[in-house]
Amino acid sequence: MLKIVFLGSGGAIPRPCRELPGVLIEVDRYRILIDPSEGTVRRLESIGVSPLKLTHIMVTHLHADHVNGLPGLLATMLMLNRVTPVTVIGPVGISDFTPTPINSSFRINIIELKPASEITLIESVDNLELRYVTTYHTVQNNSYSVTLRRPIGTFNPDKARELGIPVIYWRRIQMGETVVLPDGRVIEPTMVMSNVGNRSLTVTYTGDTSPGDGVVKLARGSSVLIHDSTYLPNDAKEAESRGHSTCLDAALDAKEAGVKLLILTHMSFRYGYEYYWDFLKCAGGIFPHTLTARDNMIIEI
Ligand SMILES: [Zn+2]
Ligand SMILES: [Zn+2]
Incomplete structure (x- = not known):
């Protein structure tokens, strides 16, 4: 089983209705946190997950609303006397956000990823595979996929x-x-097998991005695509100039990639919670299997 918890579903500025981005993926013994934004430690605590349980922290890009919680998260691990290593994955420059504390009780494995235009494997361990591709934003943004491989028949x-x-x-x-x-x-x-088919489970998370080929290739056949949906279509020009997507863009990517479920996230702070249905209706008209993320929403597949 694979479990996804949304720690936050807004973008740029936290609001009472939407915290800054953050997704926790639980699969087997792995706890993968994507985008440790400000307040991550408190939000993990609110769902009963200790920072000591995290095995991987993946940062899509170095904008403040996606990475500012990382130093505090690592400092909390130190205060809690963590002993097991943690892997921090991010774009070029991520090491500047991961100072190794003096007398640290645990090791931080930093994987700094160069921009990649093709789908690239980051790590394969047990039945888990992590991949990325760099997609279009105003800075290097890595879209990630997390795959749980299962027996194919x-x-x-x-x-x-x-x-x-x-x-x-x-x-x-x-x-x-x-x-x-x-x-x-x-x-x-x-x-030696019957009923052979692809039974792996993949979650793809775009980070902040314009729509396009990279996202579609990475998400191809995914169980869940969590897509930047910063704007409604009325603000499409702004989405384009700022390297973001509208809910319509997200739906078109999901359709082309043939995913099973699309989840819209990173809604701009300008849209209050009352816009929830506008996002859903807009994307759902193109791709019916769509959800709009809410903070603390849990998906199990
Ligand atoms: Zn953002
Ligand atoms: Zn950004």
């Missing part, structure tokens, strides 16, 4: 034994890998 152990496939290869085959045995035989998953 029903495994037939009798068939595997009959073919003499050593047990150490079974797991890899179940996850969809074609393996080469020591005797040179090539084993395709379909040789």
Whole structure:
């Protein structure tokens, strides 16, 4: 199972109805926080998640409303005597926001990502895969995807034994890998599995971005696409000049990428909560499987 919690769904300036951006993704033993904006520690506490539980912090870009909570979050981990390492992933310059405290009890693994126009794998560990692509904004913005790989079909152990496939290869085959045995035989998953299909779960998070190819490629086939939806279509010119998207742009990207669910987020502070349905109606007309994010909204897939 994969769980998504919205810590904040607004952009630029926090309002009582919408905090600044932040999404927590829980999958297996991993706790991945994307965009640690101001007030992140307090908001984590309000949903009962200790900063000690976080395994990854991913920053889309270095605008204040996406990264200003990072130093405080790391300082809180220090105060709580964290001992396990934490991985901080972000664009070029992210290391300036992650000073290693003197006498720190824990290690900070910093992964500073250069701009990438193609989908790029950041990390693959256990069944988890993290990818990014750099998309258009006023500064380097990395859109991220988090994938939970699951067995691609029903495994037939009798068939595997009959073919003499050593047990150490079974797991890899179940996850969809074609393996080469020591005797040179090539084993395709379909040789020992039935009902084969793509059962992985992917969440794609755009950060602040204009719509476009990069987002669509990264989000292709995702279970959930969390898309910049800063403006309503009336303000499309402003969206374009500031490297953001309207709810209509988000819906068109979602449709083209063939995602299962679109969630609009990063609504401008100019829109009060009363605009909730305007965003939903606008995007839903193009892509019916749409939700408008609310703070503390939880999605489980
Ligand atoms: Zn922003
Ligand atoms: Zn921004």
